[in-house]
Amino acid sequence: GFNCGIVGLPNVGKSTLFNALTESGIGAENFPFCTIEPNAGVVGMPDPRLHKLADIVKPEKTIPTTMEFVDIAGLVSGASKGEGLGNQFLANIRETDAIAHVVRCFEDDNVIHVANQVDPASDIEVINTELALADLDTVEKAIKRVQRIAKSGDKTAKAQVELFEQLLPVLNEGKPVRSMNLDDDQMALIRELCLLTVKPTMYIANVDEDGFENNPHLDAVREIAEAENAIVVPICSKLEAEIAELEDEEKSVFLEEMGMEEPGLDRVIRAGYSLLGLQTYFTAGPKEVRAWTTRIGASAPKSAGVIHTDFEKGFIRAEVIAYDDYIEHNGEQGAKEAGKWRLEGKDYIVQDGDVIHFRFNV
Numbered sequence: 001g002f003n004c005g006i007v008g009l010p011n012v013g014k015s016t017l018f019n020a021l022t023e024s025g026i027g028a029e030n031f032p033f034c035t036i037e038p039n040a041g042v043v044g045m046p047d048p049r050l051h052k053l054a055d056i057v058k059p060e061k062t063i064p065t066t067m068e069f070v071d072i073a074g075l076v077s078g079a080s081k082g083e084g085l086g087n088q089f090l091a092n093i094r095e096t097d098a099i100a101h102v103v104r105c106f107e108d109d110n111v112i113h114v115a116n117q118v119d120p121a122s123d124i125e126v127i128n129t130e131l132a133l134a135d136l137d138t139v140e141k142a143i144k145r146v147q148r149i150a151k152s153g154d155k156t157a158k159a160q161v162e163l164f165e166q167l168l169p170v171l172n173e174g175k176p177v178r179s180m181n182l183d184d185d186q187m188a189l190i191r192e193l194c195l196l197t198v199k200p201t202m203y204i205a206n207v208d209e210d211g212f213e214n215n216p217h218l219d220a221v222r223e224i225a226e227a228e229n230a231i232v233v234p235i236c237s238k239l240e241a242e243i244a245e246l247e248d249e250e251k252s253v254f255l256e257e258m259g260m261e262e263p264g265l266d267r268v269i270r271a272g273y274s275l276l277g278l279q280t281y282f283t284a285g286p287k288e289v290r291a292w293t294t295r296i297g298a299s300a301p302k303s304a305g306v307i308h309t310d311f312e313k314g315f316i317r318a319e320v321i322a323y324d325d326y327i328e329h330n331g332e333q334g335a336k337e338a339g340k341w342r343l344e345g346k347d348y349i350v351q352d353g354d355v356i357h358f359r360f361n362v
C-alpha cells in the first residue's frame with residue numbers, strides 16, 4: 001500500500017486532521033495482515049464508481065481501495081541536528097511515499113501558536129529548512145562516497161557527483177529539491193538518496209469555517225506552493241473532526257446544510273492519491289466488488305500483482321471492460337453482448353476505472 005505522512009509545526013491541527021481521517025477510516029481489524037502503528041490510519045478511498053458497480057453486481061462485500069496516513073508529530077526547529085526526537089521524526093518521514101504538510105491558517109487566541117503569531121510563510125520555512133538540512137547532510141555524505149567510485153571511471157557515478165553538487169546550493173538555501181524540476185534521468189540518479197524534499201508534497205491549509213475565501217494566510221500558502229510545484233488543499237480540520245463523528249444519515253444532512261458536496265477529507269485523500277500518480281481498477285464478482293490501486297501507466301501483470309504476487313508471476317491474460325461500458329451495458333453480460341469485453345495481454349496498460357478479471361497459472 002501507499003502512505004502519506006502528516007507533518008507540520010505543533011498546534012497547527014495535525015492530530016485533529018489525523019483523528020478525523022481515522023474516525024472516518026477503516027479500522028485496523030479489517031487488515032489482519034498488516035501491522036499498523038498506533039499513529040497510522042488506513043483510510044478508504046472515496047469513489048462513487050465503486051458503489052455504482054456494487055448496485056449492478058450486488059456482491060456480498062464491497063471493498064474500497066485504501067491509503068495510509070501517518071501522523072508524524074513533533075517536527076520542530078533543530079530536528080536535523082537531532083534535537084528532541086528529531087532524528088526519529090526524519091526517519092519516519094523518510095519511510096513515507098508522500099508528505100501532507102499541515103499549515104495553520106486559522107486565527108484563534110485560545111490556541112497557542114509556537115511562534116506567537118499565525119504566519120504560514122514562516123511556519124513553512126521552519127519545516128522546509130529542517131527537511132532541506134537533513135537532505136543536505138545526506139547529499140554531502142553521498143558525494144564523498146560516490147566520488148571514490150567515480151575515480152575508477154564509473155560513468156554513472158560521475159554523473160551522480162555532478163548532479164549531487166548541483167543540489168547543494170539549493171538545499172543550502174533551504175529550498176526543496178522538488179523545486180528544481182529534475183527530469184526522469186536525473187531522478188533516477190538521485191533515487192538511492194531517498195531525499196525528503198523530493199517527495200511529492202501537498203500543503204494542507206487548515207482554515208477556519210469561514211476562512212476558505214478572502215484569507216491572506218491561505219493566499220500565502222498558495223503562493224509558496226506554486227513556486228515549488230506543490231498543491232494546496234484548504235480544509236477546516238475542526239469541522240472535519242465534527243463531521244467524521246456523525247452517523248451516515250446525519251452526515252448527509254449536515255453536509256447539505258453546510259452546502260458541501262462531500263466531506264473535505266475526501267479531497268485530502270484524493271489529493272494524496274493523485275500526488276502519487278495512482279489510479280484505480282476494479283474487480284467485480286458475486287463475492288466482492290473491490291477497488292485496487294495501481295500506478296498510472298502500470299501494465300496488466302504489474303497491476304495483477306497488487307492482488308497477489310502469483311497473479312503477476314502466472315499472468316496469462318486480462319479480461320477487461322472499461323468502467324463506462326460496464327455501467328452503460330449494466331454489467332459484464334451486457335458489455336460482452338455489446339462487444340465491449342476485451343482480452344488483453346501482458347503489454348496492456350491498465351486504464352483508470354477498468355473492470356478486470358485476471359487469468360493466471362498457479
Ligand code: GDP
Binds near residue numbers: 011017206208
Ligand atoms: P497538532 O499539534 O498540530 O496536532 O494540533 P492539534 O490538532 O492538536 O490542534 C491544536 C489545537 O488547535 C486544538 O485545540 C484544536 O482544537 C485546534 N484546532 C485545530 N484545527 C482548528 C481549526 O480549524 N480552527 C480552530 N479554531 N481551531 C483548530
